[in-house]
Amino acid sequence: MINFRSIKAIYIFEMSRTFRTLIQSLVSPILSTVLYFIVFGTAIGNNINFTNEIPYGAFIVPGLVILTISMQSVNNASFGIFFPKFLGTTYEILSAPISYVEIVIGYVGASATKSFCLGLLILMTSTFFVDLDIKFPILMLCMLLLSCVSFSLLGFIIGIVSDNFEQINFVPMIIITPLVFLGGSFYTIDVLPDFWQTITLFNPIFYLVSGFRYSFFGTGEVNIIISIFSISLFILLCIIIIWRIFKTGYKIKT
Amino acid sequence: MQTIIEIKNLRKIYKDNKVALDDVNLNIFKGEIIALLGPNGAGKTTLISNICGISSITSGDIKVNGFDVVDNYREARKCIGIVPQELSFEPFEKVINTVNFSRQLFGKKPDEKYIENLLKKLSLWDKKDQIIRSLSGGMKRRVLIAKALSHEPDVLFLDEPTAGVDVELRKDMWNTIKNLQNSGVTIILTTHYIEEAELMANRIAVINNGKILLIDKKDNLIDRMSKKTLIIHTNSKINKIDKALGKFKLRISKDKKNLEYDYSPNKKKTGITTLLNEIKKTGIELIDVQTKQSNLEQIFVEILKND
Ligand SMILES: Nc1ncnc2c1ncn2[C@@H]1O[C@H](COP(=O)(O)OP(=O)(O)OP(=O)(O)O)[C@@H](O)[C@H]1O
Ligand SMILES: [Mg+2]
Numbered sequence: 001m002i003n004f005r006s007i008k009a010i011y012i013f014e015m016s017r018t019f020r021t022l023i024q025s026l027v028s029p030i031l032s033t034v035l036y037f038i039v040f041g042t043a044i045g046n047n048i049n050f051t052n053e054i055p056y057g058a059f060i061v062p063g064l065v066i067l068t069i070s071m072q073s074v075n076n077a078s079f080g081i082f083f084p085k086f087l088g089t090t091y092e093i094l095s096a097p098i099s100y101v102e103i104v105i106g107y108v109g110a111s112a113t114k115s116f117c118l119g120l121l122i123l124m125t126s127t128f129f130v131d132l133d134i135k136f137p138i139l140m141l142c143m144l145l146l147s148c149v150s151f152s153l154l155g156f157i158i159g160i161v162s163d164n165f166e167q168i169n170f171v172p173m174i175i176i177t178p179l180v181f182l183g184g185s186f187y188t189i190d191v192l193p194d195f196w197q198t199i200t201l202f203n204p205i206f207y208l209v210s211g212f213r214y215s216f217f218g219t220g221e222v223n224i225i226i227s228i229f230s231i232s233l234f235i236l237l238c239i240i241i242i243w244r245i246f247k248t249g250y251k252i253k254t
Numbered sequence: 255m256q257t258i259i260e261i262k263n264l265r266k267i268y269k270d271n272k273v274a275l276d277d278v279n280l281n282i283f284k285g286e287i288i289a290l291l292g293p294n295g296a297g298k299t300t301l302i303s304n305i306c307g308i309s310s311i312t313s314g315d316i317k318v319n320g321f322d323v324v325d326n327y328r329e330a331r332k333c334i335g336i337v338p339q340e341l342s343f344e345p346f347e348k349v350i351n352t353v354n355f356s357r358q359l360f361g362k363k364p365d366e367k368y369i370e371n372l373l374k375k376l377s378l379w380d381k382k383d384q385i386i387r388s389l390s391g392g393m394k395r396r397v398l399i400a401k402a403l404s405h406e407p408d409v410l411f412l413d414e415p416t417a418g419v420d421v422e423l424r425k426d427m428w429n430t431i432k433n434l435q436n437s438g439v440t441i442i443l444t445t446h447y448i449e450e451a452e453l454m455a456n457r458i459a460v461i462n463n464g465k466i467l468l469i470d471k472k473d474n475l476i477d478r479m480s481k482k483t484l485i486i487h488t489n490s491k492i493n494k495i496d497k498a499l500g501k502f503k504l505r506i507s508k509d510k511k512n513l514e515y516d517y518s519p520n521k522k523k524t525g526i527t528t529l530l531n532e533i534k535k536t537g538i539e540l541i542d543v544q545t546k547q548s549n550l551e552q553i554f555v556e557i558l559k560n561d
Contacts, residue, residue: 003328009358013351020346088342092401095306096359097331254268254309 006098010106011113014080018114025114026121029068033122036064037129040186054217057130062212063185065122065144066205069115070151070180074172077111077155082168085159090252100246104156111152112145119144132216139224140215146231147208151176153238160242160251179205189221204234255283258333258409258440259305264314266300266464274300276464278314282442284408287435289455290444293558297464298444299339302411306336319408332360335402339413339444341394345387349378352386353400360405369404376400376430392423399430403439410434412443416450428454448554452476462558477518484515484526486533487542496536502529 018025041057048056084090093103126132134140162168183205189197200206211227214220220227245252259282266275274297282288290298303309305316307327316323321330344352353369373379376396381389386397395415402410415431416424431454435441445451451458452472459469491510502525505514513533517524533540 003361005361005363006359009355013355016351087344088338088340089344091306091308091336091338091342092356092359094308095331095334095336097328097361098359099328249310254303 003098003102006096007102007106007109010093010103011110014107014110015113017080018076018110026118029072029118030121030125033064033068033125034129036060037126041129055130058132058216059213060186061123061126061130061132062216063180063183063209064126065119066147066183066209066212067180067185068122069119069144069148070176070205071172072118073111073115073148073151074155074158074176076114077108077152078159078162078168080107080111081156081159082162082165085252094253100242104153104242108149108152108156111155112148115148115152116145119148134216135218136215140212143208143212143215143227143231146228146235147212150231150235150238153235153242157238157241157245160245176205179203180209183209184221185209204230207231255286257281258284258319259442260315260317261301261305262315264301264304264316265312266297266304266309267312274464275304275312278464278466280459280466280469282409282440283457284440285435285438286456287431287441287443287454288457288459289451290442290459290461291446291448291451291554292444292461293446296461298461299413300464301461302336302413302442302444306334306411307331308336332405333408334411335405335407335409336411337395337398337402337413337415339417341391341398343386343394343397346385348383348385349373349389349397349400350382352397353404356401357404362405368406372400372403375433392419392427395419395427396430403434407439409440409442412441414444414446416445416447424450460554460558467558481516481547482519483546484517484529485544485546486513486515486540487511487544488513489539489541492538496538498536499529499532502532 037057040060045056045060084093123132158168158171182200183203184200185205189200189206192200207222207227207230210220210222211224211231214224214227244250259280261278261280261282264275264278265273267273278297278301290301292298300309304311305318305323307323311324316330318330319333321327321333323330347355350369350373353373354364357369358364370379373382376399378393378396378400381393386394389397399410399412399415412431416427419427428450431441431443443450443454455472457469457471458475460467485507488511492506492513493510495504495506495513502515506512507514515526515529517526530540530543
């Protein structure tokens with residue numbers, strides 16, 4: 001039996017928090033996307049050509065979307081669960097008649113929804129700069145959703161494990177940003193030296209960007225099946241970690 | 255009396271090996287107010303956290319309304335509302351939103367009428383659209399009480415409801431709690447204040463170092479409290495009490511010089527005159543007499559000292 005009403009309560013409460021700060025939560029990611037387009041897409045991009053068919057401005061769109069939604073998902077989800085911990089309001093969640101699965105669905109669902117909408121917004125923004133002709137729109141939406149969910153799950157873990165605000169910011173800055181930048185968001189990996197190409201194969205975000213790009217242009221650096229498989233693997237890993245956290249009460253129950 | 259919470263052999267050991275609860279056994283009855291009285295660090299909050307699922311149980315069993323709080327947590331927790339010791343809340347949330355949230359979090363259908371009545375009862379209705387941060391401390395605690403009651407629980411835990419609250423508001427809070435009891439809610443409150451326990455509770459449990467040292471009806475405790483002791487100083491060493499004095503249940507003091515007699519001053523016949531007459535007959539010479547009264551405070555201090 002799933003307690004939908006409780007899930008809905010958490011979900012709506014989290015969403016309404018966003019609406020209070022709607023402008024801030026949208027302006028900054030969209031502005032940085034616009035900047036990326038101006039700098040990479042137009043100023044530098046005209047001199048770059050990785051693939052003969054795709055203009056560079058369009059080429060970087062999937063990577064830009066991943067860059068933004070990965071950061072936003074992790075931020076949303078980590079703050080979503082860290083704030084109650086910080087304020088001491090987790091007592092209510094813990095004493096409510098809900099399972100941890102329901103807690104996760106509520107928080108991660110809200111976080112993923114926010115970044116999914118943001119992802120769509122960035123796509124719309126990018127159409128002002130480049131001609132986008134999305135080859136597999138359904139697949140694209142699925143990939144976008146999967147990315148939002150997986151990074152939100154990761155953010156949820158970070159939020160629970162962190163003891164202070166510094167730690168919350170640390171992981172996205174130190175791990176995710178480099179992984180996104182080095183994961184082929186702005187280039188194809190065949191321009192890298194052999195050694196770095198091999199390293200890139202261990203970067204989960206590389207598969208994500210590649211799969212996402214495939215849904216746009218019908219070409220990716222790795223097979224789409226492998227992409228989907230690795231995202232699923234990543235989601236599974238996060239779920240196992242969260243399951244362990246709740247099972248042992250680590251950092252949430254005393 | 256019907257038991258609503260049943261605690262058996264509860265132990266709680268924190269990660270740093272701190273034993274916070276040591277073999278606690280406690281039955282809480284439906285409709286009563288029970289006060290957990292104990293000094294800082296006694297284990298009051300830990301006990302509540304274990305019942306409500308905020309802290310994990312090391313060993314032992316807790317049942318609420320017959321439902322195990324671990325195996326059957328959904329059913330058990332539906333019956334429980336909790337007001338934490340610390341004022342914890344979403345600072346920028348409106349009162350009405352946070353109370354509605356709590357109700358739905360506990361799986362209940364929205365019910366505007368019920369929430370309106372609840373907020374009115376707690377004098378929060380005119381503040382329903384304010385953000386919590388803008389309320390005074392006493393009002394914030396009321397919001398937490400409203401949250402705890404939003405899902406119509408059978409049992410309410412109040413962890414130091416009157417800590418840091420002025421006299422006026424404290425009386426107000428006591429009234430609120432009494433009214434809640436009258437509406438059928440079982441209430442468990444923790445406190446450092448003996449008068450509070452005395453005034454509010456039907457039963458009082460004294461807890462220290464993770465153990466329940468004493469649990470009794472308040473009236474029994476007050477009976478004990480209102481007992482007086484007559485201390486009779488004599489100038490001879492008393493080794494044995496004379497047979498003729500047997501019916502008075504006298505005690506001999508440690509230095510063997512005094513006799514002690516317990517009596518209730520409220521009774522018409524205290525037995526003092528007869529006792530003194532009988533003592534005179536036995537030929538014991540009296541030097542002085544003195545009376546001593548014990549109160550809950552002394553009982554409490556005594557218990558803690560012996561622990
Ligand atoms: N999270 C924790 N980790 C380790 N020890 C803890 C933890 N919480 C409480 N304790 C310890 O357990 C004991 C009981 O604490 P508890 O908070 O239950 O006391 P209390 O009776 O509520 O005290 P107070 O009247 O000050 O609120 C104390 O010694 C405390 O230091
Ligand atoms: Mg306490």
